[in-house]
Every structure is written in C-alpha cells, then in structure tokens.
Amino acid sequence: MSRMRKAVGVCALVLGAALAMGTAAHAAVSVGYTGQGTMSTPDGRVLESAQCDTSGDGYLLWVLTATKGTSATISGPWGTAEMTQSGGGAFKFTSDFYDLDALVGTVSAWSDQTGGNPQLVISHGCEDDDYPSSGAPDDPYNPYD
Numbered sequence: 001m002s003r004m005r006k007a008v009g010v011c012a013l014v015l016g017a018a019l020a021m022g023t024a025a026h027a028a029v030s031v032g033y034t035g036q037g038t039m040s041t042p043d044g045r046v047l048e049s050a051q052c053d054t055s056g057d058g059y060l061l062w063v064l065t066a067t068k069g070t071s072a073t074i075s076g077p078w079g080t081a082e083m084t085q086s087g088g089g090a091f092k093f094t095s096d097f098y099d100l101d102a103l104v105g106t107v108s109a110w111s112d113q114t115g116g117n118p119q120l121v122i123s124h125g126c127e128d129d130d131y132p133s134s135g136a137p138d139d140p141y142n143p144y145d
Contacts, residue, residue: 029066029118033076033107037122038100045100049124058097058128062109064120065090069113074120076107083109097128 038045064072067089074083074093083091091111100122109120 028110028112029116030108030110031064031118031120032105033103033109033120035104036119037124045104047100047122047125047127050126051124052126056128058126060095060097060125061123062093062095062107062120063090063123064109064111064118066111066113066116066118068116069111069118072109072111074107074109076103097125
C-alpha cells in the first residue's frame with residue numbers, strides 16, 4: 001500500500017509539472033509597433049501604402065498577424081480596442097490618422113496566440129486632408145503643438 005501511495009504521488013507530481021509547462025506554452029503574446037508599414041524620410045515617417053477616398057477622412061488600418069490566435073486587442077492614443085479577426089490569423093483595426101512618428105513605441109497589440117512570431121503593421125491608410133505634415137492642430141498626441 002505504501003508503494004502504491006508513492007507511485008500515485010509521483011504520478012501526480014509529474015502530471016502537475018506537465019500541466020504547468022503546457023500552460024506556459026499557451027501564454028498570451030504582446031507585440032509593440034516599430035514602424036512597419038511606414039518609411040522614414042527627412043521630414044518624418046510616411047505611409048508605404050496610401051489609399052484615400054474622396055471623403056478626405058484620415059485613417060490607419062492596423063493588422064496583427066497572429067496565426068494561432070483567436071482574439072486580439074490593440075492599444076494606442078485611442079485607448080484599447082478589440083481587433084476583428086479576418087481569416088488566416090490576421091486581426092484588423094481601423095484608427096483615425098495620427099502622427100506616424102509618435103506611434104512608434106506607443107502602440108501595442110495583444111493576442112492569445114500560442115507561440116509563433118506575431119507582427120503588427122500599418123497595412124495602409126490616408127492622411128486627413130486638413131492634417132499638416134507636422135501634425136494635426138489640437139491633437140493631444142501631436143508633439144509639435
């Protein structure tokens with residue numbers, strides 16, 4: 001009976017350790033924005049892909065590639081928002097247009113992805129018609145005001 005208890009105890013310890021390692025492998029991931037989707041120029045960052053319509057409304061389309069994730073959020077000057085899953089592990093969010101230089105290092109995304117290498121990029125966007133290249137007037141996130 002004593003051997004049986006020891007065997008059960010050892011099995012319980014091994015099972016507990018395996019479960020703990022499995023939980024660590026399924027931890028959520030966070031990725032910071034480092035400028036993907038923009039180009040650096042002498043006058044500051046510009047979009048690699050501008051797609052504007054006739055409305056003149058500025059926007060940025062953010063894409064988080066987290067192929068093994070089922071949910072994602074993004075945080076930036078707009079606060080924290082849910083991203084919409086768009087097939088194949090891509091999550092999308094559309095924000096207003098912001099000074100691109102000010103976004104690097106201040107925007108981040110989170111996913112429940114298990115492993116892999118998530119990437120956060122600006123797919124495309126459009127600068128507001130009334131958005132001067134040095135930043136928008138009265139914009140609390142504009143370092144030039």
